[in-house]
Amino acid sequence: MRNHPSIISLLVLSALTGMSCAARAHDGHMHHHPRPTACQTTALACASVATPAFAPDGKLWLTWVAGGRVSVASSADLGKIFSSPVTLPKTKLQLDDGPDARPKIAFGPDARVVVAFTTRDDKYNGHAFIARSSDGGRTFSKASPITTNSPSQRFEVVAFDRDGRVFAAWIDKRNAAAAKAEGKPYAGAALAYAWDGKPGGTLEAATIARDNSCECCRIAVAFAGIGEPVVMFRNIFDGGIRDHAVITFSNAGKPGPLYRVSDDDAKINACPHQGPSLAIGSDGTYHATWFALGRKLKGLYYAHSEDGGKTFSTPMPLGSKDAQTSRPYVLASGGTVYLAYKSFDGSETSIELMTSRDSGKTWSKPRAVAVTSDASDHPLLVANQTQAYLSWLTLKEGYRLIPLEPQS
Amino acid sequence: MTVLLQTLTRTIATGLLLSLCFAIAPARADSAPQLFDSASWKTLNDSHKGRPLIVHFWGLTCGNCMVELSDWGRFAKKHPGVEIAFVNWDRRGAKPARIAQALTKAGLAGVQNYVLANGFEEKLRFAVDRDWMGELPFTRLIDGDGKATTFSGTADFKKLSQWLEAEKTRE
Numbered sequence: 001m002r003n004h005p006s007i008i009s010l011l012v013l014s015a016l017t018g019m020s021c022a023a024r025a026h027d028g029h030m031h032h033h034p035r036p037t038a039c040q041t042t043a044l045a046c047a048s049v050a051t052p053a054f055a056p057d058g059k060l061w062l063t064w065v066a067g068g069r070v071s072v073a074s075s076a077d078l079g080k081i082f083s084s085p086v087t088l089p090k091t092k093l094q095l096d097d098g099p100d101a102r103p104k105i106a107f108g109p110d111a112r113v114v115v116a117f118t119t120r121d122d123k124y125n126g127h128a129f130i131a132r133s134s135d136g137g138r139t140f141s142k143a144s145p146i147t148t149n150s151p152s153q154r155f156e157v158v159a160f161d162r163d164g165r166v167f168a169a170w171i172d173k174r175n176a177a178a179a180k181a182e183g184k185p186y187a188g189a190a191l192a193y194a195w196d197g198k199p200g201g202t203l204e205a206a207t208i209a210r211d212n213s214c215e216c217c218r219i220a221v222a223f224a225g226i227g228e229p230v231v232m233f234r235n236i237f238d239g240g241i242r243d244h245a246v247i248t249f250s251n252a253g254k255p256g257p258l259y260r261v262s263d264d265d266a267k268i269n270a271c272p273h274q275g276p277s278l279a280i281g282s283d284g285t286y287h288a289t290w291f292a293l294g295r296k297l298k299g300l301y302y303a304h305s306e307d308g309g310k311t312f313s314t315p316m317p318l319g320s321k322d323a324q325t326s327r328p329y330v331l332a333s334g335g336t337v338y339l340a341y342k343s344f345d346g347s348e349t350s351i352e353l354m355t356s357r358d359s360g361k362t363w364s365k366p367r368a369v370a371v372t373s374d375a376s377d378h379p380l381l382v383a384n385q386t387q388a389y390l391s392w393l394t395l396k397e398g399y400r401l402i403p404l405e406p407q408s
Numbered sequence: 409m410t411v412l413l414q415t416l417t418r419t420i421a422t423g424l425l426l427s428l429c430f431a432i433a434p435a436r437a438d439s440a441p442q443l444f445d446s447a448s449w450k451t452l453n454d455s456h457k458g459r460p461l462i463v464h465f466w467g468l469t470c471g472n473c474m475v476e477l478s479d480w481g482r483f484a485k486k487h488p489g490v491e492i493a494f495v496n497w498d499r500r501g502a503k504p505a506r507i508a509q510a511l512t513k514a515g516l517a518g519v520q521n522y523v524l525a526n527g528f529e530e531k532l533r534f535a536v537d538r539d540w541m542g543e544l545p546f547t548r549l550i551d552g553d554g555k556a557t558t559f560s561g562t563a564d565f566k567k568l569s570q571w572l573e574a575e576k577t578r579e
Contacts, residue, residue, distance in 0.1 A: 048500050048527070097500040098469035099542070124474055215471050270543040270561035271470040293543055293560070322538060324530055345529040375527030395527065 042067035042087045043289065049102040050399055052079075054384040054392040056107060060401060063105040064364055064393070065095055070103045070117050072137060078389075079401035082110055088131055088140060092117035096126055099273040100155060100218040108160035111136035112200065116146070116158040116166040116168070126154035128170050130203065147194065147206040150174040155275065157221045159229065164199030167229045167253075169221055175211055188236045189215040193229075195253050209247055209255040212236040218275030224284065227251045230309065232261065232288055242266040244276050244290045246273045246309040262301060264294030274326060281332035285359045288312065289328040289339060300328045300341055303361035319352060319366065331381035333388045336406045339363070340379045340380050340390060348372065351379045351390060355406040364407030371395055413438040441504050444495050444524035446535035452493060452520075456550065460575040462492040462568070463548040465536075468502050468510060469542040476562045481515030485567050490572060497544055499529045551575055 039046040047064035055061055059074045062082065073085040095101075096118040103117040113133040118126045129143035146298055152173035159167050172192035179186035191210040194203040214234035224230050228249050235245035235258065244261040261276075274291035281287065286305040292298055292315075301315035318341055319325030328341040337356040342349055343366075352366040370379075370392055377393040381404075390402040421534060438445065442448060452463070466473035484492055496507050507523060524532060533540055540546055543560050549571055550556045 097498065097502075098467075098471075099499050101469075120469075124468065124471070175525070216469075268561040269472050270545060271467070271472055272541070272543045273470070274542070291541070293541065298541075324534060324538065324541070326530075326542065342530070344534060346534055347531070349530050375529070 003081060008067065030126070035232050040067050042069045042071050044071070044073070044082065044085070044399060045397075046096070047071075047393060050391070050393040051102050051104055052380060052382045052389075053105045053107060054343060054382065054402070055113075055136070056109075057300075058384060060393075061105055061107070061113075061401065063103040064350075065097075065103060065117075068095060068288070070095065070115065070131075072105060072115060072140075074137065079391075079399055086137065086140065088115065088117075088143060088265040091117075091119045091143070091238075093121050093127060096120050098152065098154070098216070100216070100275050104156070104158055106158050106160050106166070108166070108199075109164045110134070110200065112160075112164070113137045113140075114158050114166055115140065116156045116159075117142075117143075118154050118156060120206070125152035125173070128156040129155040130156075130158060130168065134200070144202070146170060146203065147172070147192065150192070151177045152189070153192070154215070155218045157219055157231075159221050159223070161223065161229070162226050164179070165201075166203065167193065167195055167221070167230070168211070169193040170214055171213060171219065171221060171233075172206065172208065173215070175208060176215075187212045187240060188242075189213055191231065191233055191247070192218070193231070193249075193255070196359040207335075210235065210245075210258060214242045214272075216271035216273060220276050220278035222278045222280040222286075224248055224280055224286075224308065225251075227253045229355075230280060230286065231255075231276060232276045232290075234266075234272070234275065235260075239266055240269075241294075242268065242272075243294065244288070246278070246288070246305075248309050259311075260290050261290070261305075261309075261312050262292065262303060262315050263296060264298075264301075265296040266292065267295035268293055277329045279330045279337070279341035281337065281359055282335070283359055285332075287330045287332055287339075287360050288339050289318070289330045289341075291326065291328065300325050302328070302330070302339055302360070306359075313360070316363070318354070325352075327378040329379055329381050331383060331388055333383035334386070336388070338381050338388050338404055340369070340381055342376075343368075349376055351392060353390070353404060353407070355404075357406060367407055369404065370394075370400065370402055424571065441496065441507055441521045441523040445525035445532060447457070448522065448525070449532075452522075453550065453554065454572065456491060457554060458552050460489045460552055461550040461571065463550065464492060464497060464550075465495045465497045465544060465546040467496060467498045468506060469498050470495060472562055473545045474510070477510060477514035479563070479565060482517060483563075483568065484519060487569070487572060489516055491520070493522060495522040495524075497524060497529075497542075497546075499524065499527065501527065540575035552578055 044194040046066035050064040063072045071085040071087040073082040128146040131140040131143040156170035194206045219233040262345045276290035279287045300318035301310040331338045339354045350368040350371045353369045372394040375395040380391040388404045
């Protein structure tokens with residue numbers, strides 16, 4: 001990401017296939033036995049998803065879901081030992097356990113921290129919340145709804161801008177519900193956003209940035225500059241084509257024009273459950289990676305843009321077609337671009353890494369940097385000032401933060 | 409008349425087979441879902457040799473699936489005796505009670521009903537179809553010879569009915 005000392009964090013969401021603790025408890029049992037009692041505690045060892053971020057003091061923080069609760073904890077030794085977790089109060093509704101849902105954590109100035117997560121009701125509507133800390137994550141406020149007047153919000157992302165304001169974006173169904181009430185057609189959902197009114201303040205009323213987005217995938221956010229978040233998401237283009245797009249916000253924090261990332265030609269009424277990932281290098285290059293389920297492109301792809309998202313390079317396919325490659329993630333840090341994704345060979349899941357030292361023009365060959373032979377979270381990439389890491393939670397090995405070296 | 413008799417006989421035979429199947433493997437939506445893994449997937453396929461089978465992969469966390477579920481309920485009602493297995497593919501483990509509730513509400517209380525046996529989704533998916541990228545809904549039509557065709561996204565039920573008719577004439 002472009003140098004933003006205060007956005008030391010991951011602005012990203014991700015997704016997750018999952019590793020449920022039920023799986024752990026079940027491992028090795030006969031398949032037709034009833035499912036045994038699931039791992040119920042709130043400990044990281046029982047987590048199905050874990051999202052990392054570095055705090056300004058260099059500590060690694062994780063937020064995870066286990067035992068039906070959201071917890072956070074920090075580590076001063078890069079993930080070997082974690083502090084006693086802070087577990088947020090139990091939510092009224094159950095937490096969103098969709099494949100692309102996970103809690104997020106972001107760090108701002110003045111020891112401010114935000115954690116965001118979504119719950120689901122009986123009608124499968126999402127309700128996104130934001131909890132804040134002003135003491136560096138020791139205590140959190142009661143979680144507040146991310147917005148009002150909306151029947152459903154999912155796939156929230158939260159990030160601190162360099163001025164200390166929080167930017168939040170999510171997939172929102174208020175306009176879909178309004179259209180339905182009037183008997184009008186409405187495809188998908190909408191991309192909504194809100195800013196903190198002032199640094200240390202709370203979120204202002206939400207605005208719809210774009211109607212008709214795909215309703216079942218995570219969205220990605222990176223910053224092009226102060227007041228200039230860039231959101232990448234699966235848009236619904238004319239004819240019901242669900243291809244990826246970017247919107248760059250302007251200095252006033254308002255959404256700019258929508259640009260198409262790729263012509264996948266995805267006309268399908270299915271939930272891909274795989275949203276995109278976006279990073280912006282210090283030279284301003286946008287790096288985008290996504291899962292395509294189109295008539296023209298199918299599988300994982302990467303492309304970059306040198307003109308603020310107006311045009312993107314020819315999509316580069318990632319991984320081997322018969323290796324079930326999934327969950328791509330991109331990070332730009334210290335002059336290097338890192339791309340990671342999952343690959344499955346029939347018995348093991350590996351995380352393949354590719355790197356580029358010329359802003360995405362040429363890439364190293366993929367190399368496996370971590371392997372597991374059971375359930376796993378999505379691979380996430382995170383960096384502090386000096387080093388990039390793979391953050392990966394796996395059922396067998398537990399949580400791992402693996403340092404990444406650029407390849408040649 | 410003969411044709412009618414044949415159809416009736418076949419329907420009764422299928423019904424008996426179905427009951428037998430349920431007696432052995434109580435996987436109906438109104439009872440606990442059966443755990444889905446490579447072994448139960450093989451058993452499901454083996455037990456339907458010579459007869460068409462529809463396997464529908466769906467999720468409570470998939471909006472398109474939930475919208476479509478009642479259409480599957482109507483389709484199942486229109487085609488009694490046709491074997492449809494519903495495999496819940498919520499990767500982080502859906503609660504059996506919520507699965508049963510959703511299927512029952514959609515008029516699918518009697519269908520064969522599976523839930524992921526564990527969280528190693530890649531491996532389970534690999535066992536089903538190497539080309540399947542995990543999108544939902546996903547449907548696999550297996551003909552009497554065991555040959556499978558698949559489609560992603562919501563179903564065209566007219567086409568599904570045609571496929572079933574074609575299968576019946578093959579029997």
